[in-house]
Amino acid sequence: MEDLKQYITLVDFLGKSLGNRYEVVLHDLTVPEKSIIAIANGDISGRKIGGPITDLLLKILKKGKKEHITFITNYKGKTGNKTCRSSSYFIYDKTKKIIGVLCINVDITPLIDFKKIIDNEISFVNYEDKKTLKDDIMENLEGSVDDLIKNMITSRFEQYTNMGSQMSVDDRLNLVRDLYNDGFFLLRGSVSVLAEKLSISEPTLYRYLNRIKRHIEK
Known part of the structure; x- marks a missing residue:
């Protein structure tokens, strides 16, 4: 926890500077059941301080030192009927053990809905639909x-x-x-x-x- 305190202010800063469509979460991975120690704009997923780790972070934590990951960007996060573009930055201690994760989840549901409207309006046009989210990574943002x-x-x-x-x-x-x-x-x-x-x-x-x-x- 001590090594992660310096990131708590960063969570508040990022939440205010990025705006209310961006949820910023700091996880302490030493306590998986109550890993959330700071969160900004938590109304996006409905989570709050004291909430648990996610399924994706559990998998990464299980791998431990086998995979030294610095960060993962632009993967899909799901919470209720919302879709997020998610990114995670991993925090290590001096022994190179993962102790925390700083996550940013931007709610892109309105953009997806708008894209569907646009697609319907121009469906007669042939164009390449470029994917922006990683299909092989998925995270469920659970509240309990x-x-x-x-x-x-x-x-x-x-x-x-x-x-x-x-x-x-x-x-x-x-x-x-x-x-x-x-x-x-x-x-x-x-x-x-x-x-x-x-x-x-x-x-x-x-x-x-x-x-x-x-x-x-x-």
């Missing part, structure tokens, strides 16, 4: 840990025909492995929620996790 846990599970469950008690052991292991790689289990309470969704006991889920960790570490 419970929402984050639920949506991370839901997005992974969509890959399977059966759910819960109807899933095969292999499907359960694959689901747990994917969520492990997503950084899902860095969140407190994630094990109990997933165990209930899978209709298994928490000890069984921990056995799955230990099995996956042994395989990854080989």
Whole structure:
């Protein structure tokens, strides 16, 4: 937290200078469940100080030192019915461990709506639609840990025909492995929620996790 205090004033500065369409967020990654320590124009996503980390940041945090990323720009962020153009700047400590992230999310929903109107009006014209957002990076801007846990599970469950008690052991292991790689289990309470969704006991889920960790570490 001490290393990140110098960025708190920067959040306020950027929020005021960029304008109210730009949400600026500072995350302390040492406390994923309450990572937001400063935010400007939070009405864009409905988040506030004490809010949780995002699914994208969990994945990056899970990778740790394997990928030393300075920043990511111009990827898609989703919150409710809004679409944002998002960028993140990663903050490291002296040991090169990621400890924080400064994020800027600009609400481009009005621009997308306006583009649809323009496209309809000039649909008879052939032109190249150039993409400006990275399609391979997506971030959900959740307001609570419970929402984050639920949506991370839901997005992974969509890959399977059966759910819960109807899933095969292999499907359960694959689901747990994917969520492990997503950084899902860095969140407190994630094990109990997933165990209930899978209709298994928490000890069984921990056995799955230990099995996956042994395989990854080989």
